Amino acid sequence: MTGGLAPLPDGGSLAYTVRGDGPPLVLISGLGGLASFWAAFGEVCAAHFTVVTYDHRGVGGSSALAGDTSIAAMRDDLLALLDHLGIGATAMLGHSTGGAIAQSVALAAPERLTRLVLSATFATPCAYMRRLFAGRIELLDRLGADAYRRHAVTLLNAPYWLNANDALVERELAAAAARGRPGDAAVIRARMLAVLAHDAQARLGEIACPTRVVVAADDIVTPAYLSERLAAGIQDAEFRLLPCGGHYAMRAEPERYRDAVLDFLRGATAADTGR
Known part of the structure; x- marks a missing residue:
């Protein structure tokens, strides 16, 4: 595995990693924005692809986020990373917020995409999601980033997985607190507001690359x-509903998640697999 810092046009930088061999595949993290989110699944994909992961701006090893942001700004950062790596067109898997970024790439720069997986994501927030995120923002504002993260693990992880891995989650929370940066709460808040502002619903029909949409029933x-x-709005999109796994199905149900996305990313369609 290799990595580095990709310069951005405005003077910022994105920390990235590259592993594996084969055609390119970019894995785009969700609201947390860390490349390490994909550690386990990235290794699975690296047997077939050159896998690119990265820390979003304001997160991990990437440069600070000053002020507000948007899904379009996150898209432009990703496109600058692809330019730095010399990647013209690539397969993409975007999870949650990463799925919104991937939609934005598909609409603004369709020539950069070969295949697209949209994982546990949305074209525009619904009333439920808006209320959920309003509550998360209020908790963040009142209690801070560490309390926000402690609450988030109960939303993101399937209850049965969390019950079996509680000690691991405690270690991860302690590590997140230790690596915290000044202004973390402001960055989280800005990113949640960007999520709430995303609205690609009316333009989904313009997405032309082969697309599969994947989600767990208990998310x-x-x-x-x-x-x-999402799947209904994108022409010829395939839809995969996993029976369980929560928002982090790749963690709770790694084999089911792998089977739902990997063959498709490698070029197989529903007709090819007999589904």
Whole structure:
């Protein structure tokens, strides 16, 4: 595995990693924005792809985020990373907020995409999601980033997985607190507001690359009906509903998640797999 810092046009930088061999595949993290989110699944994909992961601006090893942001700004950062790496067109898997970024790439720069997986994401927030995120923002504002993260693990992880891995989650929370940066709460808040402002619903029909939409039935952050709406709006999109796994299905149900996305990314369609 290699990595580095990709310069951005405004003087910022994105920390990135590259592993594996084969055609390029970019894995785009969700609201947390860390490349390490994809550690396990990235290794699975690296047997077939040159896998690119990265820390979003304001997160991890990337440069600070000053002020507000948007899904379009996150898209432009990603496109600058692809330019730095000399990647013209690539497959993409975007999870949650990363799925919104991937939609934005598909609409603004369709020539950069070969295949697209939209994982546990949304075209525009529904009333439930808006209320959920309003509550998360209020908790963040009142209690700070560490309390926000402690609450988030109960939303993001399937209850049965969390019950079996509680000690691991405590270690991860302690590590997140230790690596915290000044202004973390402001960055989280700005990123949540960017999520709430995303609205690609009216333009979904313009997405032309082969697309598969994947979600778990018990996801309570981006409910499955949001993924159903996405798939219905994108021409010829395939839809995969996992029976369980929560918002982090790649963690709770790694084999099911792998089977739902990997063959598609490698070029197989529903007709090819007999589904």
